[in-house]
Amino acid sequence: MLAVGGRVAAAAGRLVMRRSGRGGGVVLGYHDVVDAPEADLELSVTVAQLRTQLLTVRRAGFRIVPLADLLGRLLAGDDVDGLAAVSFDDGLAGVPRHALPVLHELEVPATVFAVTSCWGGASSWWPEAGPVMTRAELVSLHEAGLAIGAHTRTHRSLPGLTDDELRAELAGGRDDLEQLVGAPVDLLAYPFGHHDPRVRAATQDAGFAAAHTFRNGRVGPADDRWRLARFTMTRRHTRSRLAYHLARTASSWPPQPDRALD
Numbered sequence: 001m002l003a004v005g006g007r008v009a010a011a012a013g014r015l016v017m018r019r020s021g022r023g024g025g026v027v028l029g030y031h032d033v034v035d036a037p038e039a040d041l042e043l044s045v046t047v048a049q050l051r052t053q054l055l056t057v058r059r060a061g062f063r064i065v066p067l068a069d070l071l072g073r074l075l076a077g078d079d080v081d082g083l084a085a086v087s088f089d090d091g092l093a094g095v096p097r098h099a100l101p102v103l104h105e106l107e108v109p110a111t112v113f114a115v116t117s118c119w120g121g122a123s124s125w126w127p128e129a130g131p132v133m134t135r136a137e138l139v140s141l142h143e144a145g146l147a148i149g150a151h152t153r154t155h156r157s158l159p160g161l162t163d164d165e166l167r168a169e170l171a172g173g174r175d176d177l178e179q180l181v182g183a184p185v186d187l188l189a190y191p192f193g194h195h196d197p198r199v200r201a202a203t204q205d206a207g208f209a210a211a212h213t214f215r216n217g218r219v220g221p222a223d224d225r226w227r228l229a230r231f232t233m234t235r236r237h238t239r240s241r242l243a244y245h246l247a248r249t250a251s252s253w254p255p256q257p258d259r260a261l262d
């Protein structure tokens with residue numbers, strides 16, 4: 001089976017490269033990483049699955065770069081074909097404890113989008129979500145070279161909030177992180193992927209450079225910087241399934257509705 005999966009990924013990689021002129025870049029959106037292979041958690045991957053998925057991206061012909069580098073090229077209107085980036089939402093403890101060794105082993109840069117109202121305890125943002133990392137663990141990730149992005153203060157769905165609540169979630173969460181890590185934080189991931197025109201305007205007013213949804217698809221220079229797509233990564237992404245999606249062109253993905261949770 002491993003040899004078959006490898007051939008599928010290699011074939012898909014050749015297809016990606018033939019389509020690269022129309023392809024754009026890809027951003028992988030992870031949540032948690034666990035060390036228990038028997039755990040069946042929808043928004044988590046095992047250590048082995050994370051390693052396999054990242055290797056599949058490379059074998060498909062993509063170069064994994066820091067998210068800020070990919071977005072910098074995108075916002076400048078430059079070509080991002082063949083580039084990929086890795087992100088983790090929620091600031092869960094599985095990232096420093098289980099993902100970081102894999103990222104270092106494979107020399108893969110990553111960005112962590114963290115919530116600032118819950119540290120070192122249980123989370124309730126999605127069913128069976130794992131514990132949240134501590135403040136010290138987030139700082140250690142930053143010191144290890146991972147970039148830090150904002151995921152608001154409390155992980156509330158943003159479209160239903162008042163203007164004052166929006167400012168507290170967006171600008172407040174950003175300020176919390178900048179004080180904690182001592183570095184600028186200018187990228188946002190919308191909690192649950194929920195957004196609407198008012199939320200996007202508030203995100204811009206809060207000083208962010210760009211924001212990610214959870215619409216599956218590619219990113220390119222023509223995209224709205226406040227509605228950027230990602231691949232929602234789960235354990236269902238086997239070698240062959242991930243290779244297939246990496247081979248899809250930007251136009252093959254459906255348009256994104258507001259307040260979407262893809």
